[in-house]
Amino acid sequence: MSKKLRLGVLASGNGSNLQAIIDRCREGELPAEVVLVLSNKSQAGALTRARKAGIATLVIDHRDHPERAAFDQAMVAALRNAEVDLVVLAGFMRILTPVFLEAFPQRIMNIHPALLPAFPGIKAQRKALEYGVKIAGCTVHFVDPGVDSGPIIIQAAVPVLDDDDETTLSRRILEQEHRIYPEAIQLYAEGRLHIEGRHVRISPPQKPPLLALLNPPTV
Ligand code: GRF
Numbered sequence: 001m002s003k004k005l006r007l008g009v010l011a012s013g014n015g016s017n018l019q020a021i022i023d024r025c026r027e028g029e030l031p032a033e034v035v036l037v038l039s040n041k042s043q044a045g046a047l048t049r050a051r052k053a054g055i056a057t058l059v060i061d062h063r064d065h066p067e068r069a070a071f072d073q074a075m076v077a078a079l080r081n082a083e084v085d086l087v088v089l090a091g092f093m094r095i096l097t098p099v100f101l102e103a104f105p106q107r108i109m110n111i112h113p114a115l116l117p118a119f120p121g122i123k124a125q126r127k128a129l130e131y132g133v134k135i136a137g138c139t140v141h142f143v144d145p146g147v148d149s150g151p152i153i154i155q156a157a158v159p160v161l162d163d164d165d166e167t168t169l170s171r172r173i174l175e176q177e178h179r180i181y182p183e184a185i186q187l188y189a190e191g192r193l194h195i196e197g198r199h200v201r202i203s204p205p206q207k208p209p210l211l212a213l214l215n216p217p218t219v
Helices: 016-026 045-052 068-081 098-103 124-131 166-189
Strands: 005-010 032-039 057-059 086-089 108-112 135-142 152-159 193-196 199-202
Touching: 005 016, 005 068, 005 166, 016 032, 016 045, 016 166, 032 045, 032 068, 032 166, 045 057, 068 098, 086 166, 108 166, 124 135, 124 166, 135 166, 152 166, 166 193
Parallel strands: 005 032, 005 086, 032 057, 086 108
Antiparallel strands: 108 135, 135 152, 193 199
16 A cells, blocks of 8 residues: 555644544545644644544644744644644644745645635635625635635635524535545545646546536526
8 A cells, every 4th residue: 555645734723624634534535644733722622633533742832932933943843753744734823934834845735714815814704794795615725925825726615695694604614624625635645736836737637517506596
């Protein structure tokens, strides 16, 4: 069997995306394993999930590193030490500096709860609701120096319902996050993702179903 891809997951919160990735690895479909979960928050639910799954964890508190670059350098050292092949940001609430990006060129993925380039940054679901969009969603992308601006790998769209609030919309989006993040990692692990400028090509090319999501539906 070929070598499994070694994943380092960075998470600051609940870690439901981490869980989806762990589960997919355990099912044996995904030729990858999470070898380290790193958090800047000692109370992050993601750490509890990792420990339960027998995965190594590490807390690096950004408050102990007033210089951003020093914080990033500490994380890079830990990830290198764990021989991580791909860095997976899963609800990691710190912006990475060039120190980090240059250590893992084209080897950092992120998930964002909006259809980028709409609503980058924090509180994306709330911004989508306030704007009045009819279709929201999520995006997995490679990380570049901008905020949620790197080449897009997969997106999933969900309808916004009239009675949605931030909680219900976030929940509907999160369900799709749990589908597309493991999928994107699997494509990477299989060597099927090729970055060409802003475009991520998938080999062999995938034919999307020619379905349109209309909201509201036409009568
Ligand atoms: C998700 O909505 C993700 O898109 C965003 O942060 C949230 C993390 O959720 N980047 P969880 O910690 O994976 O449950």
